[in-house]
Amino acid sequence: MLSKNEIQKLLNEALLTGADFAEIFIEDTKSSLIKVISGEVTSIDRGNVFGAGIRLILNTDEVYGYTNNVTYESLLEVITNLRASFNGKIHKAKSLGDQKPFISHIKKPMDKVPTIEKTNILQELSNLIKNYNPKIVQAITQLLENEQSVLIANSDGIFQDDVRTHTRVVLMAVAQENGLMQQAYEGPGRYMGFEIFDAIDTRKLALEVAESAVQLLSAEDMTSQVMPVVLHNGFGGVIFHEACGHPLEATSVAKGLSPFVGKLGEKIGSDLVTAYDDGNVDSAWGRLNFDDEGMETQKNLLIENGVLKGYLIDYRNARKMKMKPTGSGRRQSYKYSPTSRMNSTYIAPGKDKFEDIIKDTKYGLFAKKLGGGTVVPATGEFNFAVQEGYMIEDGKLTRPVRGAMLIGHGKDILFKIDKVADNLELGQGMCGSISGSIPVDVGQPTIRVSSMTVGGSGGQK
Numbered sequence: 001m002l003s004k005n006e007i008q009k010l011l012n013e014a015l016l017t018g019a020d021f022a023e024i025f026i027e028d029t030k031s032s033l034i035k036v037i038s039g040e041v042t043s044i045d046r047g048n049v050f051g052a053g054i055r056l057i058l059n060t061d062e063v064y065g066y067t068n069n070v071t072y073e074s075l076l077e078v079i080t081n082l083r084a085s086f087n088g089k090i091h092k093a094k095s096l097g098d099q100k101p102f103i104s105h106i107k108k109p110m111d112k113v114p115t116i117e118k119t120n121i122l123q124e125l126s127n128l129i130k131n132y133n134p135k136i137v138q139a140i141t142q143l144l145e146n147e148q149s150v151l152i153a154n155s156d157g158i159f160q161d162d163v164r165t166h167t168r169v170v171l172m173a174v175a176q177e178n179g180l181m182q183q184a185y186e187g188p189g190r191y192m193g194f195e196i197f198d199a200i201d202t203r204k205l206a207l208e209v210a211e212s213a214v215q216l217l218s219a220e221d222m223t224s225q226v227m228p229v230v231l232h233n234g235f236g237g238v239i240f241h242e243a244c245g246h247p248l249e250a251t252s253v254a255k256g257l258s259p260f261v262g263k264l265g266e267k268i269g270s271d272l273v274t275a276y277d278d279g280n281v282d283s284a285w286g287r288l289n290f291d292d293e294g295m296e297t298q299k300n301l302l303i304e305n306g307v308l309k310g311y312l313i314d315y316r317n318a319r320k321m322k323m324k325p326t327g328s329g330r331r332q333s334y335k336y337s338p339t340s341r342m343n344s345t346y347i348a349p350g351k352d353k354f355e356d357i358i359k360d361t362k363y364g365l366f367a368k369k370l371g372g373g374t375v376v377p378a379t380g381e382f383n384f385a386v387q388e389g390y391m392i393e394d395g396k397l398t399r400p401v402r403g404a405m406l407i408g409h410g411k412d413i414l415f416k417i418d419k420v421a422d423n424l425e426l427g428q429g430m431c432g433s434i435s436g437s438i439p440v441d442v443g444q445p446t447i448r449v450s451s452m453t454v455g456g457s458g459g460q461k
Contacts, residue, residue, distance in 0.1 A: 002026070004096055006072050007153045011093035014079045015155060018088025019056035021315075022079075023154040025292065026052045026070060027334040032110055032145040036122040038130050038138055044115065053334040056082050060320050064337040093155035100296070102289040106165045108194035110145040118143055121197060125171060125206045132210035135175045135217060139210075142170035145193075152294035160294035166285065166439050167196045168428065171206050173213035182219075182402070184212035184388065185371075189285040189428035189439060199283070212369070212388050215400055222389065222404035222456025228364035229406065229452040230357055230392065230419075235370055235427030237444035240275065241345050242375040243382040243410025245442075248302055248310075249328070250317035250340040251434065257378040259411045260308060269306040269414030272350055276301055277312055279327055279343035285428040286343040286441040293329035293338055300326045302345075306414070314340040332436020339435045346443030350420025354446045357419045359395040365404060365454055366390045366397055373406075380410030383455070405455035419448035 002010075007024060014022035029049040035042050051068035052075060063085045065078045122141040129139035148164040168189030175182050186205050190196050231239065247258040260268060279288050279297025288297050293315050301309045313321060314329035317340055330341035358366065366389060373384030386404035390397045426443035 002070065002072060002075070004159065007159070008093065008096050010072070010075055010079060011153065011155045013076060014054070014056055014083055015091035015093055017083045018086035018091075019058050019083060020091050021057040021155055022093065023055050023152070023293070024052060024075065025331075025334055026151040027148065029146065029148040029333065030110065032143070034115070034118055034122060034143045036119065036126045036141045039123055039127045041119050041123065049333055051334040053337070054078050054082060055337050056086065057316060058086055058088065060316060062316060062337065066335050091155070094157035096153060096159035097157045099160055100290075102162065104163060105283075106193045109165065110147055110167070110193060113194040118194070125202055128203060128206045129171065129173045129210045132173075132207060133175070133214045135177050135214050136173055136210055137176045138174040140170070140172040144168040144170070150292070152290070152292065154294065158294035160290050162288065162290045164191070164288060165193055166191060167193055168285070169196060169200070169202055171202070171209045173210045175213035175217055177217045180217060182213055182216035184209045184216065187428060190283050191285060191287040192283050216388070216402050219400035219402040221458030222401040222454060223458040224454065224456050226451055226453050228361055229449045229454065230361060230364060230366045231444070231447050231449065232366070232368045233421070233423050233444055233446045234425040235429070235442060236367060236446070237346055237427060237442035238370050238373070238429065239382060239384055239406065239413065240347055240410070240444060241342065241431070241440070241442040242373065243380045244275070244414065245277070245342050245345045246375065246377040246433075247380055247410065248312055249342070250311055250313040250321060252377045253311050254317040254320040259378075259380050263308050264310070266308055267306050268308045268411065269303060270417045271306050272420045273303055273306050273414055273417055274348040275303040275346065276348060277328070277342050277345040281344045281426070281441070284344045284426060284441050285439050288343065291327045291329045291338075292331045293325070295325055295327045295329065297327040297343060300328070312340045312342060314338055330435060330438050332438055336435045339433065341433060341435060341438060342431065342440050344426060344441035344443065346424065346426060346441070347420065347445065347447065349422045349424040349445045352419050352421045354421045354423055357421055357446055357448050358392060358397060360419070361392045361448065362394060364392045365401070366392050367404070367406065382410060383407045401456070401458075403456050403458070407453040407455055413449055413452065416450045416452070417447050418450045421446035
């Protein structure tokens with residue numbers, strides 16, 4: 001590993017031809033994936049990512065390069081090539097400061113737990129799903145583990161390391177009857193090690209996944225209509241993440257490609273909507289001690305009582321927007337330059353009760369679980385599949401429906417939220433953008449949208 005003195009020299013080398021900012025990001029990541037299908041271990045894979053990324057900036061112009069040969073000579077070669085893009089006066093890097101301490105709360109690191117212990121619990125969960133009902137034809141369980149060690153140094157004097165441990169359990173059931181196949185899925189993840197199995201009742205989740213897959217076999221096809229939609233807590237927050245969260249990232253805002261450009265202090269949603277992005281939620285899947293630019297993560301207020309209060313801003317876009325960074329610079333690996341990204345983004349809890357929201361809805365759709373979807377960040381236009389849904393009739397949950405698709409615009413949906421429950425939960429996912437794929441939490445309490453377009457292939461009921 002490079003010494004602090006060598007890194008200081010490299011940063012000064014990077015500023016010799018005009019760049020006014022230089023950054024070195026060094027990464028060593030270990031990963032593991034174990035997969036079990038219907039009780040049989042089908043794959044055990046391990047990986048290692050090691051390398052360094054270097055970026056130089058002048059004003060807001062940026063060049064980026066990387067190498068997996070982390071020696072002084074190799075990094076100097078990358079820097080020499082990058083600085084050829086600039087032809088200006090020499091700048092000098094600030095002296096590197098001291099690393100800020102952080103405490104690791106990981107109880108069971110990935111390399112401290114025998115593989116046989118991991119495969120045994122995955123097989124047990126797989127068999128629980130498979131044996132739930134004869135209609136279950138396939139049960140898939142996976143364990144994904146990731147331990148990323150990073151060192152970030154830049155010409156502003158930041159010199160910071162961090163160790164990030166993420167663990168995720170994937171549970172999937174496939175049910176079949178009369179040629180029809182349906183599947184259900186859960187993928188809880190945490191900023192922790194193998195102790196995730198102590199923190200989450202994965203056996204209960206496995207049975208719920210099996211039950212959902214079987215129940216979908218008898219569900220009716222959803223009929224297209226405009227109606228009230230009750231979005232459940234947890235992963236229901238993916239709509240806010242995609243349709244509102246991405247347009248609040250400086251990646252979009254600084255380019256003018258967001259419906260929220262220039263609207264700080266303006267009303268953009270219902271009085272019931274308050275939303276945050278928090279990089280330091282204890283044990284959360286999207287948690288980091290420091291972002292990928294070496295800044296401490298923080299709780300960022302985005303919307304307060306329907307009023308836009310802030311954006312998510314990385315270092316480079318902070319220059320463009322003439323605003324302060326928010327600890328939101330993230331990247332998948334050393335091969336990517338960082339940009340503004342979310343961590344744990346959620347709508348804050350309200351005062352309503354879940355049961356009362358259902359009782360208060362005469363007719364509508366209860367979207368219990370959401371699946372994949374698409375969004376256009378520049379407009380907030382989205383469509384999302386409902387993985388598990390039920391009709392609400394006379395204030396009661398009745399028949400299950402399948403094939404429902406939620407369609408709308410994020411800026412419109414925010415104004416139509418008329419109920420917010422007190423049951424906030426976070427759901428886990430992988431978020432893709434120009435700086436790669438990263439772990440994030442999406443979240444919300446149960447909310448009701450007074451009117452939304454729901455697509456489907458069913459006939460009129």
